[in-house]
Amino acid sequence: MSKLRCFKAYDVRGRIPDEINDALAYQIGLAYAAFVKPQKVAVGRDIRQSSAELLAALTRALSDSGVDVSDIGLCGTEGVYFATFANQFDGGIMVTASHNPPDYNGMKFVREQSRPISADTGLKDMQALIESGQWPAKAARPGRVTPLDTGAAYLQHLLGYVDRAALRPLKVVVNAGNGGAGLVVDQLEPHLPFEFVKINHQPDGSFPNGVPNPMLEENRAGTIEAIRRTKADVGLAWDGDYDRCFFFDEHGGFIEGYYLVGLLAEAFLRRYRGARIVHDPRLTWNTIDIVHHFGGQPVLCKSGHAFIKQKMREVDAVYGGEMSAHHYFRDFSYCDSGMIPWLLVLGVMSASGKTLSELVGERQRLFPASGEINRKIGPQMGDTASVLARMQQNYQARAKSIDFTDGLSMEFERWRFNLRGSNTEPLVRLNVESRADAPLMHDKTAEILRLLDGA
Secondary structure (H helix, E strand, O other): OOOOOOEOOOOEEEEOOOOOOHHHHHHHHHHHHHHHOOOEEEEEEOOOOOHHHHHHHHHHHHHHOOOEEEEEEEOOHHHHHHHHHHOOOOEEEEEOOOOOOOOEEEEEEEEHHHOEOOHHHOHHHHHHHHHHOOOOOOOOOOOOEEEOOOHHHHHHHHHOOOOHHHOOOOEEEEEOOOOOHHHHHHHHHHHOOOEEEEEOOOOOOOOOOOOOOOOOHHHOHHHHHHHHHHOOOEEEEEOOOOOOEEEEOOOOOEEOHHHHHHHHHHHHHHHOOOOEEEEOOOOOHHHHHHHHHOOOEEEEOOOOHHHHHHHHHHHOOOEEEOOOOOEEEHHHOOEEOOOHHHHHHHHHHHHHOOOHHHHHHHHHHHOOEOOOEEEEOOHHHOOHHHHHHHHHHHHOOOOOEEEOOOOEEEEOOOEEEEEEEOOOOOEEEEEEEEOOOHHHHHHHHHHHHHHHHHO
16 A cells, blocks of 8 residues: 555544545554554544544444444544543544545544544554554454443533633624534533624534634634624634634634633632643743743643643643643643633633733733744755754844754743744744834844745
């Protein structure tokens, strides 16, 4: 077999049917069973039109390998995480392609306690087994396949993060992007005092209103318009498998994920004095300042869910956050969730009586940030390593500190930047921030981009 292109750093993802199809889904199930050697596995699927068939092939392979399968049906990625750790299964597989176009699909894998399986912890082994074609014999006894309804237990878990008696009747715009988030919002609605304004709410794998990816600026207009039209208190939007949640303030302003990390860190440190908070290296000063102020311990970790989850387990962190809108919780088996963050934030808004713009506005002024900017690496620039080396050489005489946890981070008296390569594309990603000096942040961002473009 030729080399498979759908195996990525953290998951399997590719175009239907040439890069991933039912036949390959069956082989992936065999490979997962051979590598993990589980007795019982949870499986679930997103709302994509190809997900049900892929899940059926995957389930058949697991059963043929003697694995008992609990099928939780239509869910978000965190639904599989929850089913796996809450029921003490040996693993879980989610069929999803998150925010990719409708003709893509894929899978995300965990083992016991919902520990992630990524390229360096098993995906490459599974890929090699499929490419070799050397399969173990079918199990003498096929595994049982049974449906599992985790809805009530999952709902109770989510509601456990807020004091419902203290919640105010906020008006909340929710934009599921025709992904799966609306199903959970509907289940939570009777238990909460919020008035939900629902747009693009019905699950539809053809994505009639565009691919659910609120990171793209053009995908935010519907949420912003609904907030302004209905005079809502806050807006929320999700990607397709709702493992990321995005926030908009009462004016329709998009809140960078970076500032939510600080807000959630504060919320946890008010409850768990001295706790550890894990954060990524792209933007750091605001998070570190808040964590220190509330008596916590900031812990730096390389970006990416597998690294963050591993570091959180190592240091027993209560919360971890990335500026990419991934938020991780110790009580959720250190996994990321797109539902827990907004419940917590609306809880903070209720308790403080402050608007979202008030809660993050001061932090935005204290630590203005560029947001992540992507630049293509042209053929004249060499590889990522040479681009980073040239940037380091250009600035190192003036730098107060240099860090290589994830790409290149350089700090100066009043500003800092992080430049890192993409795992999947010929891109470098730039983030710049300053200490209460937006003009300096803009100037330095422009300066680095000129250097990159002229390299």
